[in-house]
Amino acid sequence: MDRQPSRVxxxxxxxxxxxxxxxxxxxxxxxxxxxxxGIEQIQEIFAWIPPRVIFRVIARSIQANTVAQGxxxxxxxxxxxxxxxxxxxxxxxxxxxxxxxxxxxxRVASLGGFTSIVLEGNTNLLASExxxxxxxxxxxxxxxxxxxxxxxxxxxxxxxxxxxxxxxGSTGDIGSACTRYFTGKVQTxxxxxxxxxxxTEQGQAIVNEGQACEYSTDLSQLxxxxxxxxxxxxxxxxxxxxxxxxxxxxxxxxxxPKNILAEHQxxxxxxxxxxxxxxxxxxxxxxxxxxxxxxxxxxxxxxxCVLESMLLAxxxxxxxxxxxxxxxxxxxxxxxxxxxxxxxxQVSPFFNHHGLWSSQKIASxxxxx
Amino acid sequence: MEALTSTPHQHxxxxxxxxxxxxxxxxxxxxIGMSNFASLVATIDDPEEMxxxxxxxxxxxxxxxxxxxxxxxxxLQVKVNLKANYWRRVRESxxxxxxxxxxxxxxxxxxVMLESFAVGMYREVGKAFPNDIGQLFTxxxxxxxxxxxxxxxxxxxxMERNPEAFIQKVxxxxxxxxxxxxxxxxxxxxxxxxxxxxxxxxxxxxxxADLEMSSLRGNSMALYLDALDRxxxxxxxxxxxxxxxxx
Numbered sequence: 153m154d155r156q157p158s159r160v161x162x163x164x165x166x167x168x169x170x171x172x173x174x175x176x177x178x179x180x181x182x183x184x185x186x187x188x189x190g191i192e193q194i195q196e197i198f199a200w201i202p203p204r205v206i207f208r209v210i211a212r213s214i215q216a217n218t219v220a221q222g223x224x225x226x227x228x229x230x231x232x233x234x235x236x237x238x239x240x241x242x243x244x245x246x247x248x249x250x251x252x253x254x255x256x257x258x259r260v261a262s263l264g265g266f267t268s269i270v271l272e273g274n275t276n277l278l279a280s281e282x283x284x285x286x287x288x289x290x291x292x293x294x295x296x297x298x299x300x301x302x303x304x305x306x307x308x309x310x311x312x313x314x315x316x317x318x319x320x321g322s323t324g325d326i327g328s329a330c331t332r333y334f335t336g337k338v339q340t341x342x343x344x345x346x347x348x349x350x351x352t353e354q355g356q357a358i359v360n361e362g363q364a365c366e367y368s369t370d371l372s373q374l375x376x377x378x379x380x381x382x383x384x385x386x387x388x389x390x391x392x393x394x395x396x397x398x399x400x401x402x403x404x405x406x407x408x409p410k411n412i413l414a415e416h417q418x419x420x421x422x423x424x425x426x427x428x429x430x431x432x433x434x435x436x437x438x439x440x441x442x443x444x445x446x447x448x449x450x451x452x453x454x455x456x457c458v459l460e461s462m463l464l465a466x467x468x469x470x471x472x473x474x475x476x477x478x479x480x481x482x483x484x485x486x487x488x489x490x491x492x493x494x495x496x497x498q499v500s501p502f503f504n505h506h507g508l509w510s511s512q513k514i515a516s517x518x519x520x521x
Numbered sequence: 522m523e524a525l526t527s528t529p530h531q532h533x534x535x536x537x538x539x540x541x542x543x544x545x546x547x548x549x550x551x552x553i554g555m556s557n558f559a560s561l562v563a564t565i566d567d568p569e570e571m572x573x574x575x576x577x578x579x580x581x582x583x584x585x586x587x588x589x590x591x592x593x594x595x596x597l598q599v600k601v602n603l604k605a606n607y608w609r610r611v612r613e614s615x616x617x618x619x620x621x622x623x624x625x626x627x628x629x630x631x632x633v634m635l636e637s638f639a640v641g642m643y644r645e646v647g648k649a650f651p652n653d654i655g656q657l658f659t660x661x662x663x664x665x666x667x668x669x670x671x672x673x674x675x676x677x678x679x680m681e682r683n684p685e686a687f688i689q690k691v692x693x694x695x696x697x698x699x700x701x702x703x704x705x706x707x708x709x710x711x712x713x714x715x716x717x718x719x720x721x722x723x724x725x726x727x728x729x730a731d732l733e734m735s736s737l738r739g740n741s742m743a744l745y746l747d748a749l750d751r752x753x754x755x756x757x758x759x760x761x762x763x764x765x766x767x768x
Contacts (some may be wrong), residue, residue, distance in 0.1 A: 182764040193768035196708070200739030201763065202747050204756025225756075252756070439757070 161465035162222040163253040163284070164209075164458040165246070166264035167229040169389075169409030173445070174198060174231070180444040181206075201228040203249035205256060207442030212433035213466040214496030220465035223256065224442075224458075225249050227267060234266050234409065235388030242270045243277075250278040250286060259470045262289035262461035265408035269386045273325050273477040287464065289457025291474040291488045292497075293427040294329035296456040297382060297406045298485060300426050300499045301334075304402050307502075307511060308422070310379060318342040318378035320371065320392065320411065321385030323350040326427075329480035330382050335363045342374040343367035346385075372396060380404070382426065383411040394423075405504075408455060421509050424502035427456045432496030435462070449508045453500045460488075466495045530729040531651065539730060540654065541597040542723035543646060544588050547658075548601050549608050549717055550639065551585035554578075556603070557615045557631045564624040577668060584661050591654055598719075605716035607705040611635070614697040625679055625687075629694045632672030633748050638702055639665040641741030649730040669744070673751050680753040688758060691749070695762050699745070703766035706738040711767055 168174050171191050178198070179188050209222040227245045236242075246267045253261040261284050263271065268288035271277050275286035305312050315338050321327040322343040334341060335358055343358070345351040348369055355367035368374055375381070375396040381403045383392060390413045394403060399419060404426035405412040412423065431452045437443050446454070454462075464473055473488070474480065492498075501512035530536045558578035565571045592599045603609065611630075618626035640662050647659030680687045704712045710722055724734045742763065749759050 178764050181761040183761075186765060189764070189768055196735045196768065197739060197742060197763070200743045201760070202743055202750060204746070204750060204760060206757050206760055208757065252750070255750070442757075 159221050160223055160256050160258045161220040161260070162461035163205075163225055163256070163258035163261035164222065164264060164289075164461055165203075165225045165227060165249045165253065165261055165267050166455075166458065167227045167234070167266055168231055169234065169265070170231050171195070177442075177445040180441045195230070198228055199230045199233075203227045203245055203252050205252065207445070208438040209435055209462070210438065211431060211435035211462045211466075214433045215466065215494065218433075218466050218495070220462055222462060222465065223258065224437075224446075225252050225261075229266070231409075232388075239270055242266065246270055247278060250280070250284070253286075254281055254283045258284050260285045260287060260461045260464045262287050262457050262474075264289060264455060264457045266386070266388075268325075268457070273475060275472050275475045285464075285470050285472045286475075287460055287472050288325065288474040289455075289460035290325045290329065291480050291484055292429065292460035292463060292492065293406065293456030294326050294333065294480050295485050295489045295492060296429050296499055297326065297330055297384070297404060297426045298333045299489065300424070300428075300502075301380060301382060301402070301404055303499055304404070304424065304502060305380065308400075308402060310400075310402065312338050312380070314339050315379035316340040316342055316377050318344065318374050318381045320344045320381065320383040321407075322367070323347065323354055324384060324386060325474075325477045325480065326384045326406065327382075328354065328478045329485065330384065331358065332480070333482050333485055335361055338363075338380075340364040340366065340377075342378055344371050344374055345369065383407055384427075385411050387411050408457070420504060420506045421511070423504050424509065425500075425504055428453055428500035428503075429456055429459045429492070429497045430500045431459065431462070432498060448500070449503045450501055459497055463488075463492060463495055463497060467491050533729070535726055536729045537595075537597065538719060539723055539726045540595070540650065541592070541599055542718045543650075544592050544597060544654075545599040545601065545717045545719075546715075546723075547643070548585050548588045548592075548599055549603060549605060550635070551581045551588065552601065552603060553608050553612050554631060554635060554639075555581035555585065556612065557619075557627070557635070560616060560619040561624070561627050561631065564619055564622045564627055573671075580664065580668075584664070587657055587661065591657055595654070600717055600719060602717055606713055607701055607715055608717070610701045611698060614701065617697070618694065623690075625676070626690060626694045628672050628675065629691060630698045632668050633676070633752075634695075634698050634702060634745060636665045636669040636672075637745035637748060638706070638741040640669060641744045642737050645732060645737055645740060646730075649732050669748060673748055676752045684753075688754060691754060692758075692762060699762070699766060702741075703738075703768075706734065706741065707767055708734050 175191050175194055178194050203225055205223040206226045207224050211220050227249045229242055229245050273288050278286050317334055317338040319327050319330055322331050323345040341363055343355055351367050355365055358365040378401055384406045390410050392411050393413050403423040406426035434452050502509040555578050558574050561574045562571050615630045643658040643662035647655045
């Protein structure tokens with residue numbers, strides 16, 4: 153029988169940031185008649201599994217007849233390895249995952265979370281045979297963060313022009329994109345990063361543009377003054393305590409893994425997982441059990457980095473849209489935003505560990521009616 | 522026993538008991554491989570492939586002889602038992618498919634599943650064991666890798682011919698044979714003593730050679746999955762197979 157191999161328009165390469173999620177997924181794919189595997193049993197084997205496609209994604213744009221077929225490639229990087237200073241193991245897995253994307257003929261692949269951080273955005277490090285264009289996915293993530301901040305401010309009646317906006321991890325690829333985007337749009341930019349040199353250079357450049365800006369590697373000096381916080385630091389686990397924030401402060405935690413220590417956050421309606429988008433046309437997974445691997449409070453929600461390759465596939469734009477570091481300009485953000493809107497990717501309704509914001513629940517219930 | 526340089530453990534009887542048990546497992550495994558390749562001949566029509574199978578059987582025999590000679594050199598009393606718990610069941614699973622003259626299934630068991638375990642484990646043992654013992658494991662791992670590579674090309678063509686039927690067959694063979702290998706390589710013997718180790722299970726003393734069962738097993742499984750990937754089996758199909766194996 154002559155068979156057509158299934159088309160792969162896009163791939164999303166990712167990793168898990170906690171073992172609970174891994175345990176849930178492995179047991180979901182395991183035969184239900186067998187006993188459930190515990191975390192220790194799964195840890196014995198997980199890291200040894202080579203990167204592979206673990207489910208297919210069929211995604212529909214709101215543009216007529218525009219459907220993209222994609223795959224999710226799990227790197228099987230153990231969550232604790234994200235904190236390891238030894239990057240070679242992680243880099244090897246990312247390269248294997250990229251080879252997997254090429255092997256299956258994916259036309260564009262995005263690099264989620266640490267898989268692009270470990271490359272420092274340098275997609276050229278991935279030995280490509282020219283089949284797959286690799287994109288970090290950072291442009292769409294930046295778009296969804298920036299537009300999300302504007303939307304959250306509108307919901308809470310904050311005027312950005314009179315706000316002090318703190319960006320944690322401001323010198324990273326997404327952090328610097330947000331910094332550039334909000335330059336000229338806020339009262340004061342407060343910038344925080346780990347390395348003094350990069351931070352100083354960035355801060356000076358912003359000041360030279362006439363934007364009020366203060367910067368420090370000491371977060372505690374900036375937090376008490378921030379009206380809005382964007383956290384996009386590359387932390388292997390939640391690290392930042394928001395106790396010093398003012399009661400009205402809005403916090404966008406766009407880390408992957410998350411940056412903010414959840415137990416210290418009392419204002420649940422003021423913190424959200426940023427950089428997330430909702431696909432209006434919808435997407436589904438094959439096999440269905442895979443949905444347990446990627447669950448959010450509402451359907452059709454995904455990380456910006458994951459959605460970027462989907463979007464590029466809909467747009468027939470098979471290129472490394474996001475590559476390198478510090479190259480995401482406000483113009484690129486607006487271009488990506490217009491493509492996203494054309495295909496029906498919106499800022500996700502706001503949610504955090506506790507679930508949807510109540511205002512979003514009301515909107516979602518109304519939409520359902 | 523010849524004096525060897527290195528760690529304090531190497532001067533203990535426990536350490537040499539471990540080396541003996543590992544050699545016993547390796548010799549038994551190689552002889553099972555030899556028998557399997559010999560049985561494979563009956564499933565082949567192509568004369569060249571037939572001769573190649575005999576050659577592979579002889580190669581496995583050669584590996585067994587190499588390990589036996591090492592054991593003799595170090596005066597280690599190895600135990601060879603082709604009827605032992607796990608190895609017997611591996612052989613039976615192979616024979617079941619050989620009786621059906623199913624060359625592809627036999628190839629999967631011998632050249633993909635068993636060779637993945639041989640390469641994965643020998644490589645690690647080769648690095649951990651001293652002098653000519655380690656070297657022999659390393660050399661044989663390289664040769665077994667050749668068998669694995671040889672089968673991948675053949676099976677790739679089979680996968681392209683009829684993917685659905687092929688995937689179904691691999692799944693059946695996987696359940697048959699990999700379940701046994703997973704039980705054998707689990708941290709603890711789920712199905713009883715292996716009937717090859719002299720005293721307690723050798724897994725308990727692997728630390729003496731800086732070896733870990735999870736790493737030996739993990740490396741082997743990684744090679745196996747990598748082989749399945751290269752043959753062209755979809756990763757989303759093979760992941761549940763691994764998740765279903767005894768832990």
